Amino acid sequence: MNFEKLKKIRCYLLDMDGTIFLGGKLLPGAADFLELLRQRGIPFYFLTNNSSRSKIEYANKLSHLGIQAPENQIFTSGEATAIFINKQKPGARIFVVGTQPLEAEMRNHGFHLVEEQPDFVVLGFDTTLTYNKLWKLCDFVRAGVPYIATHPDYNCPTETGFMPDIGAMIAFVEASTGKCPDYIIGKPNLPVVEAMVEKTGYDVKELGMIGDRLYTDIALGRAGLTTVLVLSGETKSQDLLSSEFTPDYVMENLAELVEVYKSL
Numbered sequence: 001m002n003f004e005k006l007k008k009i010r011c012y013l014l015d016m017d018g019t020i021f022l023g024g025k026l027l028p029g030a031a032d033f034l035e036l037l038r039q040r041g042i043p044f045y046f047l048t049n050n051s052s053r054s055k056i057e058y059a060n061k062l063s064h065l066g067i068q069a070p071e072n073q074i075f076t077s078g079e080a081t082a083i084f085i086n087k088q089k090p091g092a093r094i095f096v097v098g099t100q101p102l103e104a105e106m107r108n109h110g111f112h113l114v115e116e117q118p119d120f121v122v123l124g125f126d127t128t129l130t131y132n133k134l135w136k137l138c139d140f141v142r143a144g145v146p147y148i149a150t151h152p153d154y155n156c157p158t159e160t161g162f163m164p165d166i167g168a169m170i171a172f173v174e175a176s177t178g179k180c181p182d183y184i185i186g187k188p189n190l191p192v193v194e195a196m197v198e199k200t201g202y203d204v205k206e207l208g209m210i211g212d213r214l215y216t217d218i219a220l221g222r223a224g225l226t227t228v229l230v231l232s233g234e235t236k237s238q239d240l241l242s243s244e245f246t247p248d249y250v251m252e253n254l255a256e257l258v259e260v261y262k263s264l
Helices: 030-040 055-064 077-088 100-108 131-142 166-177 190-200 218-223 237-242 254-263
Strands: 011-014 044-048 074-076 093-097 120-123 147-149 155-158 161-164 207-211 226-230 249-251
Touching: 030 254, 044 055, 044 190, 055 074, 074 077, 074 190, 077 100, 077 120, 077 147, 077 190, 093 100, 093 131, 120 131, 120 166, 131 166, 147 166, 161 166, 190 207, 190 218, 207 218, 218 226, 226 254, 249 254
Parallel strands: 011 044, 011 207, 044 074, 093 120, 120 147, 207 226, 226 249
Antiparallel strands: 155 161
16 A cells, blocks of 8 residues: 555644544554654644533543643634634624533633524534524524534444434434524534644645544545544444545554554
8 A cells, every 4th residue: 555645744633532532442552643643743633523522621531541632732623613703703692502611612712602693503512402402593593593513423433332413413403494504614624624724834735634434534635635544433444335535544443553654
């Protein structure tokens, strides 16, 4: 296999759920790969579509698993959404369907969280979801309020299988209103790519994305990133046969990628 594209990567973006860890377990090769990058002076960032948790929660989880990462090395779809809205209307009034960490992210960017007359509605991966929240969201969407989803993922991988992610909630809203989000921010969409180029200082062609999902992580290849699929999370090898997204490289896990790097 030709690994020339790997040699050209100057900065890595790493998915977390299903790539670095699964549930409360560190996945094979994760710690070794990060140490290898540090030794070679290759910067990396953790890029997750999961908007239900804050950067500090992820930093604490990584620390518990033996990986030290400062908060500024972690980027969530919630933060990307806040950056996107701030460019549209600083200090906007927002109705949020999300967890407390997502609400806090919005407040930290100077937005006003409201229950009436919002400028935007934001749907996140809400593990505190209630029927009343969905009902109100549908009313606002039906009335034409700009509708933003933090990311598109259908499921979130766990140690025992999958839990429904925001994609299931988007489907609920579409079934009721006939409308899809006006903007979806997280991987593989342009707003998160632009945010990461700005944050890292590297061109898209110098960035490498490692993740376990074809339609989010690997789809970033269409934006110009080099992509590495790991089969340690959602995607299985047979899924590649029917996918419209083709990774540059496929690895069983990060342990295999470590061995590849050692041979370069």
